[in-house]
Amino acid sequence: MQYSFDHIKYLESETIYIIREVAAQFGHPVLLFSGGKDSIVMSHIARKAFWPAPIPFSLLHIDTGHNFPEAIDFCAKLTEKLGMQMITAYVQETIDKGRVVEETGYYASRNALQKVTLLDAIDKYKIDAAMAGARRDEEKSRSKEHIFSLRDEHGQWDPKNQRPEIWNIFNCRKKPTEHFRVFPMSNWTEMDIWNYILQENIEIPSLYFSHNRDCFIRDGVIYAYSDFIKLKTGEKVQNLHVRFRTIGDMTCTGAILSTAKTVNEIIKEVGATHNAERRSRIDDQRSDNSLEDRKKEGYF
């Protein structure tokens, strides 16, 4: 018998190893859960890592109040299925406390405000490690992110001063005011995620599949029509066959025209399109360095 491993199995094994290291080396880790496919896949792998014991940490959800209702429903169902506790922190509360100011205008989004809510939650629940499903293939500054990323009390990321990550020995030591962001799925690509979802038969929100939706088009991006967005004059609502490649806020997640109704069809579509996944994320398009800038300030 040949002891070889295909790359999806290898990635799964690596992610299990990292999640277990987090559980073993930190006192209060959480798994950041957005309801998007990456965090769903990560919770699936976390279950494998500790099975038959329950997952020994909670989920943390940052609720912007601008979510797709489908994503919220899905979150609730999955938490129940996994038997996990979900902590929810609300951006609305951060706004009400006067910690941040709501953006106004046609492009108003709560995406950038989330980081304050997240840092407040990290402080309140004494979280020392927050795992997230970010991948290095998503964006160019993410390609430099280490698996264990040390953040100061302001959640800031210093790309020039990261600890070398050698072999698979992770140095998780920190000062009491610091915390770690951990990315157990750093080495996965979008295609790997979809192949894994197919292989493991993982349930994902209906938003990822082609459906009919009331949309409008602004600057070439297809937006879902919702109460959270003000239409400009001349913008009109039209019903389209769309699906979403990523799920963020309704205010900053663009849809793509698609007829893909199954995971297999999505895989074919992703393989053929060659468009960056985050292209439909308006928050990244503000400038060439926008994600890096937000990461330095404490965003994921």
Next chain:
Amino acid sequence: MSEMSENGNMVRELLRLTAVGSVDDGKSTIIGRLMYDTESVLEERISKISITSDEHGGEVMKLSLLSDGLQAERNKGITIDVAYRYFATPKRKFIITDTPGHFQYTGNMISGASTANVALILIDARKGVVEQTKRHTLIASLLKIPHLVVCVNKMDLVDYREDIFELIKTNFNNFSAKLEVPDVHFVPVCALNGDNIVRSSSKMPWHTSGSLIELLETIQINNDENLTDGRFPIQCVICGRNDSSGVCKGYAGRIAGGVFRPGDHVVVLPDRVPAMIKSIDTFDGALEEAFAPMSVTIRIDKDIEVKRGDMIVMADNIPEVSHDFDIMLCWFDDKKLSPETNYIIKHTTRETTCIIKEIKYKIDINTLQKVGGATEIVLNDIARVTVSTALPLFYDIYKNNRITGSVILIDETTNETVGAGMIL
């Protein structure tokens, strides 16, 4: 080996690659070219890059901008931190680490190289083997990267001459003969134009052993894992309720070497308790055998106290168990090593403290000579030292197992990772 899985998707083998080279050897360009020519670059990235390149005054699309990720790097046109890139061909999926060639970022280079199957060493055809090439090759050899691929780049600037390529090859071989470098390949390339990267070049008909990608797709890597010495470092203990047998205690970890099967006679270190493997469990079902690098949960037939940092090993093949051993130490802290100070040492899932008892010699990276009489170790030094640990470690020599043969040192006051060591 690639084959179709049941659901019709391509199952590929994973190859981890690290690219090292000096400033301006064109490392980032080669990576950009590999991604571009294997169609692993997304359209959007290309349109963004075309715009960004113009701002830097370049007329041609700079492929290196595909791989330099941070503002400071794009502004200076250099690589500071390790960047991870992904590309795939129908045969294999590749993870490539683009590591800085600069002397002051040796720690980052070691990070990128530590888990690689293949090191891509870049040489500028006009300059040949330079000091940096030697340093990088030495590090690749110390880190026991199983395969080296030497890319002689910028062949267009030497008129694609075979004699120049052959001379560089000879010089490299003369130098590397003093090192333990198991498997070396040479490819003449021009990354900028894509010659011999993915497409074979018509400009160098004298080179008949194929393009870089053909080489990377065919290098045998299934022997790179240690499948001989059964090693299972325990990450955590799992107490769960199983449907059939009630409460059960298992040890979770990732196999660091060898093959384990139910019924195997094992020993649990450090107490050397003999036991038998009852089952090897995963969420997807119990396994008849498990091998490195699988993540599994092992159950044994004895209820003993086992904790994180302990290790399950095969009874007839026990690693060294000791407080004192020698390591080849790479130091990457600005502060010099302090001989009387306790450092935290991490080895597999085990953590304890240590002191450096003795500096045996340093390695001169240019001559590869051992230099005795050293009294201190400073930034970027590579030295053989004797370590003494508070708790015993269970280890193999690095040459036999990269996981159970490696340690990192941490400064207790700053929490920084200050050194990496290969056990000798």
